[in-house]
Amino acid sequence: MRIIKIGGSALTDKKSGKNYVSEVAERVAMELKNGRYIIIHGVGYIGHKLAKEYNLHLGFQGNAWEWAHLRAKVSEITKEIILKLTEHGHPAVEISLPDVARADKGHITFLDARIVKEFLEKGFIPVLHGDGAIDTSLGLSVISGDTIATELAIKLKAEEIIYGTDVDGILDQDGRVISQISHQNIMNLKFWENGDFSGGMRNKIEEALRLKGTIIRIINLRKDGTLTKALQGENVGTVIEG
Ligand SMILES: Nc1ncnc2c1ncn2[C@@H]1O[C@H](COP(=O)(O)OP(=O)(O)OP(=O)(O)O)[C@@H](O)[C@H]1O
Numbered sequence: 001m002r003i004i005k006i007g008g009s010a011l012t013d014k015k016s017g018k019n020y021v022s023e024v025a026e027r028v029a030m031e032l033k034n035g036r037y038i039i040i041h042g043v044g045y046i047g048h049k050l051a052k053e054y055n056l057h058l059g060f061q062g063n064a065w066e067w068a069h070l071r072a073k074v075s076e077i078t079k080e081i082i083l084k085l086t087e088h089g090h091p092a093v094e095i096s097l098p099d100v101a102r103a104d105k106g107h108i109t110f111l112d113a114r115i116v117k118e119f120l121e122k123g124f125i126p127v128l129h130g131d132g133a134i135d136t137s138l139g140l141s142v143i144s145g146d147t148i149a150t151e152l153a154i155k156l157k158a159e160e161i162i163y164g165t166d167v168d169g170i171l172d173q174d175g176r177v178i179s180q181i182s183h184q185n186i187m188n189l190k191f192w193e194n195g196d197f198s199g200g201m202r203n204k205i206e207e208a209l210r211l212k213g214t215i216i217r218i219i220n221l222r223k224d225g226t227l228t229k230a231l232q233g234e235n236v237g238t239v240i241e242g
């Protein structure tokens with residue numbers, strides 16, 4: 001089983017807000033081959049913008065409408081992805097994270113992966129997204145798509161996580177793609193020590209540290225053919241393994 005994370009960076013331009021959802025969803029739907037997959041999508045520009053505007057990192061503060069509104073906006077992305085997948089013959093179904101998980105201080109403490117597993121076993125492609133979950137300390141907390149990918153990879157023993165983004169892979173200080181990193185060597189990466197390396201990608205690398213045994217690929221989903229090649233085992237970005 002493979003997990004494909006359709007990153008919010010691929011789906012939207014995080015600076016301008018430009019929307020690539022339809023194009024990226026179509027590309028994934030076209031390039032996906034038969035097989036077992038879980039698809040997780042990020043929330044992109046709209047999600048990050050509203051979460052910030054509504055201060056959702058503070059947890060639940062009686063702001064039910066704000067949480068609901070963000071979720072409604074994210075659902076528009078989910079709907080488009082599922083529609084494109086099904087139109088191309090893929091049996092994609094949404095599974096709602098807050099129905100199967102809870103958190104404490106922003107970390108998942110419980111995730112019932114059995115439901116996901118049973119859908120997988122029946123041949124469905126479960127689709128989840130970065131989402132809000134009931135949190136023991138904070139009331140509600142935002143759980144990122146990357147974290148959901150890691151948790152499901154551990155629980156369901158995924159062979160591989162493919163992170164689709166808007167960059168060609170993990171880039172070094174000179175902007176060149178680092179094509180291969182071993183799990184052991186992650187902490188030795190130069191730019192890591194230098195700290196010239198921001199949020200989103202750092203998070204994926206930190207998640208990778210929890211995933212020895214799972215191959216992690218970071219590819220560019222704004223380009224045609226990268227997913228096809230990655231699914232054939234070709235290294236078209238960065239691969240973290242070993
Ligand atoms: N060394 C690096 N190599 C590659 N990308 C980097 C690096 N440092 C920072 N980045 C940034 O990390 C971004 C990817 O992380 P980001 O969280 O923005 O995307 P995402 O996970 O696809 O989106 P979302 O969180 O909405 O799902 C890239 O778009 C790039 O701008």
Ligand SMILES: [Mg+2]
Pocket residue numbers: 042146200201203
């Ligand atoms: Mg991210």
